Amino acid sequence: MGEFDAIRPYDDAEVPAVLARLLSDPAFLDILTHYRFPRAASLFGWLLKPLIARKLRQQFAGVSCVSTLQDKVEYYVDRTIDKATDGVTYTGVEQLKSGTPYLFFANHRDIVMDPAFVNYAVYHAGLPTPRIAIGDNLLQKPFVSDMMRLNKSFIVHRSLTGRREKLAAYQQLSAYINHSIREDGASIWIAQAEGRAKDGDDRTESAILKMFHMSRKDEPFGAVIQSLNLIPVTISYEYDPCDLAKARELYIRATTGSYTKAPGEDDKSIALGITGYKGRVHIHFAPPVTTYHDDTKQLAQAIDQQILAGYRLFPVHYLAYAMWADKDDSLQVPSAEQVFPRDELDKAKAQWQSRLDACPAEQRPYLVLQYATPVRNQYQVKRQSDVLG
Structure with a gap:
C-alpha cells in the first residue's frame, strides 16, 4: 500500500473498475433518477433506474483514464452551470502557466461548486484541473467517495477526534499536498477555512497554512510557502442558493448557542448548491504569493487582502x-x-x-x-x- 493510498484520488488504472462499481450502485442510481425525473421517480423508479444505468454505461464505455472522464463530465458541468447561473466570468487566469502546478487557496461558500467553478476556469484555459481537497464528513456514502475520488478529489480527515490521530492525518495531508505539487507537478485546490463562510466573512484559518509546513519542518516556513506557488482565489456568487438555510442556522446558533444538523442535511445542501439559482458568478485568480512571510499570521493577512479585494x-x-x-x-x-x-x-x-x-x-x-x-x-x-x- 502506498503512503497516500487512503486519501489520494483514483489513478488512471483504477478508473474502469470504479466506474463499473459506481454505475451499479443502487443509491447512486436512485439519486440520479430523482434528479433527472423528480416527478416520475417515486412511481416508476424501478423502470427508470436500469434505463439510466444502461445509458450511462454506453456514454462512459471506453473511458479508461481520469482526463477522458473529465472531458465527458464537462458536458454535464457546463449544462448545470448554464441552467443555474446567468454566466460565469473569470479574471487572472491568463497568468497561469502551462506546466506550473499551483496551490489554489480559495474562499469557501459552497461545498461542491467552489472547486467546480475553479475547475471550470482552469479547464477552459486549457490547463490540467487541480486535485481537490474534500472533507470526509461529506463522504458518508461509498458512491459519493467513489464519485469525488474519480474527479481528482483527495480526502481530508475531519471527523477524527483523538489528538494523535488528528496530528497524523494533518502530517499525511501536508506531505501529500507538497508531494503533489513538487513531485507529481499536479495543482491543488483547498479552501481557506474548514467550514463554509456562512456569514459572508471570508477569513483564512492559520491552522491550514501551518499544515502546509508540517511535513517540511526542517525548512523555513516562508521558503516552503514560496515553493508551493500559492494563488489566492476569490469565488463570488451573486446569489447563494443556500442563503436562507444559512440564515436559519446562524439564527439558531445565535439564540440557542449551538446547531445540530438534521439527517441528510448535508446532502440537501449539496443538491441545492449545485442546482439552485446563483445569478452571475465570478472567479478571480490573484498573483502567486512570492513575498517571503515569516509566519502564518503575516501570510493569512496578505491572503485575506487579496481574497477580499478580488471579490466581485x-x-x-x-x-x-x-x-x-x-x-x-x-x-x-x-x-x-x-x-x-x-x-x-x-x-x-x-x-x-x-x-x-x-x-x-x-x-x-x-x-x-x-x-x-x-x-x-x-x-x-x-x-x-x-x-x-
Whole structure:
C-alpha cells in the first residue's frame, strides 16, 4: 500500500473498475433518477433506474483514464452551470502557466461548486484541473467517495477526534499536498477555512497554512510557502442558493448557542448548491504569493487582502449593506444607485425582495449579514490600501 493510498484520488488504472462499481450502485442510481425525473421517480423508479444505468454505461464505455472522464463530465458541468447561473466570468487566469502546478487557496461558500467553478476556469484555459481537497464528513456514502475520488478529489480527515490521530492525518495531508505539487507537478485546490463562510466573512484559518509546513519542518516556513506557488482565489456568487438555510442556522446558533444538523442535511445542501439559482458568478485568480512571510499570521493577512479585494460585488451586496444595522459609515460605501445602471438595479431589487420575503422576520438580519459583509470587507481593504499608498 502506498503512503497516500487512503486519501489520494483514483489513478488512471483504477478508473474502469470504479466506474463499473459506481454505475451499479443502487443509491447512486436512485439519486440520479430523482434528479433527472423528480416527478416520475417515486412511481416508476424501478423502470427508470436500469434505463439510466444502461445509458450511462454506453456514454462512459471506453473511458479508461481520469482526463477522458473529465472531458465527458464537462458536458454535464457546463449544462448545470448554464441552467443555474446567468454566466460565469473569470479574471487572472491568463497568468497561469502551462506546466506550473499551483496551490489554489480559495474562499469557501459552497461545498461542491467552489472547486467546480475553479475547475471550470482552469479547464477552459486549457490547463490540467487541480486535485481537490474534500472533507470526509461529506463522504458518508461509498458512491459519493467513489464519485469525488474519480474527479481528482483527495480526502481530508475531519471527523477524527483523538489528538494523535488528528496530528497524523494533518502530517499525511501536508506531505501529500507538497508531494503533489513538487513531485507529481499536479495543482491543488483547498479552501481557506474548514467550514463554509456562512456569514459572508471570508477569513483564512492559520491552522491550514501551518499544515502546509508540517511535513517540511526542517525548512523555513516562508521558503516552503514560496515553493508551493500559492494563488489566492476569490469565488463570488451573486446569489447563494443556500442563503436562507444559512440564515436559519446562524439564527439558531445565535439564540440557542449551538446547531445540530438534521439527517441528510448535508446532502440537501449539496443538491441545492449545485442546482439552485446563483445569478452571475465570478472567479478571480490573484498573483502567486512570492513575498517571503515569516509566519502564518503575516501570510493569512496578505491572503485575506487579496481574497477580499478580488471579490466581485453585485447590486444585491450594496442593497444588503444599505439596510445592515452594523454598517460602517466611515467607509463611505456608495449606494447601489451610484454604482449600477437602472435596469440592472431594478432586477436585483426584485430578486432581493423575494429573498427577504421568503425569510422569517427574525432570521432576516442573518440573511442581510451574508450579503453585506463582503462590502464592508472590500471597502476596509480599499481604505487600508489608500492609507498605505
